[in-house]
Amino acid sequence: MKKYMLLSKKNLSTLVERFLKEFQVYGPTEKNGIISFDIISDWSELKLDASGVPLLPPKKIFLPPEEVLFTFKISDDNNIEIEDPLDKIKEKKRVLIGIRPCDTHGLTLLDKVFIGKTVDPYYVTRRENTIIICITCNNPTEYCFCNFTKSGPSIKEGFDLLLTDIGEFFFVEIGSERGKDIINSNLDLFQEASENDLARRDQKIREVEEKLSRNQLTSSNELYQKLIRAFNDELWNEYGRRCVACGKCNFTCPTCHCFDVYDVMELTLREGKRVRKWDACHFLSFTRVAGGEIFRKERTSRVKQRIYDKYCYPVDEFGSIFCVGCGRCIHVCTAGIDIREILKKVLGM
Numbered sequence: 001m002k003k004y005m006l007l008s009k010k011n012l013s014t015l016v017e018r019f020l021k022e023f024q025v026y027g028p029t030e031k032n033g034i035i036s037f038d039i040i041s042d043w044s045e046l047k048l049d050a051s052g053v054p055l056l057p058p059k060k061i062f063l064p065p066e067e068v069l070f071t072f073k074i075s076d077d078n079n080i081e082i083e084d085p086l087d088k089i090k091e092k093k094r095v096l097i098g099i100r101p102c103d104t105h106g107l108t109l110l111d112k113v114f115i116g117k118t119v120d121p122y123y124v125t126r127r128e129n130t131i132i133i134c135i136t137c138n139n140p141t142e143y144c145f146c147n148f149t150k151s152g153p154s155i156k157e158g159f160d161l162l163l164t165d166i167g168e169f170f171f172v173e174i175g176s177e178r179g180k181d182i183i184n185s186n187l188d189l190f191q192e193a194s195e196n197d198l199a200r201r202d203q204k205i206r207e208v209e210e211k212l213s214r215n216q217l218t219s220s221n222e223l224y225q226k227l228i229r230a231f232n233d234e235l236w237n238e239y240g241r242r243c244v245a246c247g248k249c250n251f252t253c254p255t256c257h258c259f260d261v262y263d264v265m266e267l268t269l270r271e272g273k274r275v276r277k278w279d280a281c282h283f284l285s286f287t288r289v290a291g292g293e294i295f296r297k298e299r300t301s302r303v304k305q306r307i308y309d310k311y312c313y314p315v316d317e318f319g320s321i322f323c324v325g326c327g328r329c330i331h332v333c334t335a336g337i338d339i340r341e342i343l344k345k346v347l348g349m
């Protein structure tokens with residue numbers, strides 16, 4: 001089988017209807033004008049042609065905003081019974097369709113955290129159980145800057161299938177054995193792509209790159225060093241004064257992954273649950289430790305922490321920046337803070 005295939009738009013709907021018989025299918029849907037990743041029950045609910053990305057990233061499908069890690073109960077004979085939801089998570093086979101390249105790269109970055117030195121069984125099970133069908137971005141928004149982070153408008157890895165709209169057809173790139181299996185099981189829906197189709201796909205990507213170049217933020221290898229030199233710069237105070245520490249930039253970021261873990265006991269004190277919940281480094285409580293000490297009391301230090309934790313610290317720890325240029329943090333910021341402005345200032349652009 002060739003690496004490249006074609007799928008007509010009509011056949012994509014048939015493919016999704018087939019998925020629905022076998023899998024839980026997630027994709028972008030529109031409700032009251034807002035696009036979000038949801039479980040669908042019919043092909044027609046999918047909104048694959050929306051500009052940019054849904055406001056909440058797909059990390060919620062792999063790392064839910066709040067999840068019970070286990071429940072515990074002390075039985076009448078004083079044995080402790082623990083129930084782990086992992087078996088139920090394992091049963092769910094899923095397809096995520098319509099994820100953009102920036103968000104697909106965001107998942108590859110999250111893998112470095114949750115399938116790295118320590119392996120998070122809940123996250124890894126959801127990742128292994130989910131087929132990723134990515135769609136090349138065709139219409140970036142005013143907030144997008146994936147050209148700077150090199151995570152779009154198309155990517156080379158992290159997907160099972162990558163679709164690109166080339167008019168009547170989707171150009172399909174196969175990214176994994178699992179992607180190959182999907183095509184082999186649905187051969188009646190696909191046809192081989194020609195060199196001409198490949199050239200049309202590449203031209204589509206170039207057109208989006210051209211649109212993105214208007215944000216005038218070109219990739220730079222100097223960011224890391226310049227951030228190190230800017231650690232005590234006045235600019236952090238400026239943004240610290242503006243930030244209201246709402247945490248929206250953390251929650252909408254596809255690579256922010258901090259969480260809190262706490263136990264909830266029933267009043268009988270004989271049963272309870274352990275819960276994991278997203279946390280945000282912009283919150284005052286984030287660095288509160290036993291004894292009440294808070295290490296990052298000033299908003300300036302929290303704004304600075306987030307920027308360094310996107311473009312500096314993960315380079316040391318994981319070998320890559322942890323920003324995919326999705327622009328969500330710019331879109332949602334209560335204080336109108338634009339991370340691209342900060343980057344331009346640090347880079348002296």
Ligand code: SF4
Nearest residue numbers: 253323324326327329
């Ligand atoms: S820091 Fe902002 S632009 Fe970068 S990945 Fe997070 S939300 Fe997107």
Ligand code: SF4
Nearest residue numbers: 243244246247249333
């Ligand atoms: S969204 Fe804006 S105001 Fe809210 S915490 Fe982030 S930077 Fe601060």
